[in-house]
Amino acid sequence: GAVVSQHPSRVICKSGTSVKIECRSLDFQATTMFWYRQFPKQSLMLMATSNEGSKATYEQGVEKDKFLINHASLTLSTLTVTSAHPEDSSFYICSGLYSGVKNIQYFGAGTRLSVL
Amino acid sequence: LAKTTQPISMDSYEGQEVNITCSHNNIATNDYITWYQQFPSQGPRFIIQGYKTKVTNEVASLFIPADRKSSTLSLPRVSLSDTAVYYCLVMDTGRRALTFGSGTRLQVQP
Numbered sequence: 381g382a383v384v385s386q387h388p389s390r391v392i393c394k395s396g397t398s399v400k401i402e403c404r405s406l407d408f409q410a411t412t413m414f415w416y417r418q419f420p421k422q423s424l425m426l427m428a429t430s431n432e433g434s435k436a437t438y439e440q441g442v443e444k445d446k447f448l449i450n451h452a453s454l455t456l457s458t459l460t461v462t463s464a465h466p467e468d469s470s471f472y473i474c475s476g477l478y479s480g481v482k483n484i485q486y487f488g489a490g491t492r493l494s495v496l
Numbered sequence: 497l498a499k500t501t502q503p504i505s506m507d508s509y510e511g512q513e514v515n516i517t518c519s520h521n522n523i524a525t526n527d528y529i530t531w532y533q534q535f536p537s538q539g540p541r542f543i544i545q546g547y548k549t550k551v552t553n554e555v556a557s558l559f560i561p562a563d564r565k566s567s568t569l570s571l572p573r574v575s576l577s578d579t580a581v582y583y584c585l586v587m588d589t590g591r592r593a594l595t596f597g598s599g600t601r602l603q604v605q606p
Contacts, residue, residue, distance in 0.1 A: 386539070425596070484542055485542070
């Protein structure tokens with residue numbers, strides 16, 4: 381299957397700082413990427429849809445000014461958590477949409493964010 | 497969006513065949529059924545996708561009846577490493593987003 385690389389795998393930061401997470405599709409072009417958040421023992425929740433060259437579409441309840449998404453190329457999307465607070469601590473996962481006859485999302489390994 | 501319903505958990509033993517059934521009564525004509533596997537602290541891994549009848553790959557089979565209101569993921573001869581959460585999803589081709597349900601937590605014992 382297609383490969384999506386996510387970096388960093390884990391980050392610990394102080395409250396009030398900003399954190400950037402990168403998501404790269406390594407062997408395919410992903411015009412659409414998705415960002416999810418997952419709390420312990422819970423399912424994945426879609427945060428936003430990222431389209432190359434255009435503004436991201438955020439799900440209801442997700443603050444676009446807090447979670448900045450940039451999709452500047454066909455293989456890279458970034459999520460910046462601005463002014464992070466302890467309640468932002470979570471597991472963030474990105475995926476790239478492999479478009480063909482069937483649309484399949486391939487996921488990154490995830491980023492564990494801990495805000496102190 | 498078509499909602500899916502699957503068992504919260506299942507237990508099995510090594511070497512057994514495991515069948516996980518998912519219900520999706522409101523599936524749309526253009527929707528595909530996709531299954532993912534997730535280990536703790538990892539991103540979901542694509543297992544298999546199908547539209548109707550039967551699909552088989554090197555790791556699993558997917559059975560979809562004619563009415564497409566349900567599907568069954570079949571894992572042949574499971575091992576301890578198959579212990580994970582399995583998600584059944586219906587692809588909303590228009591929006592291309594996935595809505596994850598609670599998944600099925602499979603525990604394989606020796």
